Amino acid sequence: MLVLKIGGDIFRGGLNDSLANDIKRILEGDRLVIVHGGGDEVTEIAEKLGKEQVFVTSPEGIRSRYTDEETVEIYTMVMAGRINKAIVRWLISHGIPAVGISGIDGALMVASRKKKLLIIDERGRKRIIDGGFTGKISKVNSRLLEVLIENGYVPVVSPVAIGEENEYLNVDSDRAAGQIAGALKADKIIFLTDVPGVKLGEEYIKRTSLSGAKNILPRIGPGMDKKVIASIEALEAGAKVAIIACGLVENPILSALNGLNGTVIETE
Secondary structure, X not given: OEEEEEXXXXXXXXXXXXXXXXXXXXXXXXXXXXXXXOHHHHHHHHXXXXXXXXXXXXXXXXXXXXXXXXXXHHHHHHHHXXXXXXXXXXXXXXXXXXXXXXXXXXXXXXXXXXXXXXXXXXXXXXXXXXXXXXEEEEEEOHHHHHHHHHOOOEEEEEOEEEEOOOOEEEOOHHHHHHHHHHHOOOOEEEEEEOXXXXXXXXXXXXXXXXXXXXXXXXXXXXXXXXXXXXXXXXXXXXXXXXXXXXXXXXXXXXXXXXXXXXXXXXXX
């Protein structure tokens, strides 16, 4: 079982024949679930609709979208609609039997709504604000994915969760992929992004352990930190290997699986 996370940069510039051919090769001998991101697309469309997007930073330095009720409606529309269906259409055009679903469908991803958020404001002070409509995944209904896979389909999952009060919740796409990989006990999860892996200083790391990933986490820059956190969560939940790789190279998946592209994180 392989879980593939397609980042927003790959959606915009990397949905090409090489990636499609890799997916076909994987499906010859393995099962696959795809999870996608697309935050930049959400921001662009929200601002076209006149809804300015606000981003907040946690004390740990993790930057995220502040999601009020209007924003979560736009987020759901873009993620579960525009982006998800564009990826499904692209896969079907290459002969890959894809089915697009969100975390809402069949309560695939249930999340607990964050009531309060602790943030660092523009003056560097800690503040507590209302949590809005952001969630932390508490349950993955892996059976729904298994039913689709067993019947020959490739699930394509958008990162919108259903809350415990049946509300839409914005969940981080990397961490959603990690939770799905853990629930499925995936052999591997691959995060396709726009860089060649995890960078420390001037060097890209080729391989590290779960404990090594935890140790380097405080020294990783914004954006990549979420992928490393998601990798850690996936491995702790039951996945075997996580790979963070560039999706803009030739044969991005096969090169990542062969150790030629990206950073490999393994359990001890």
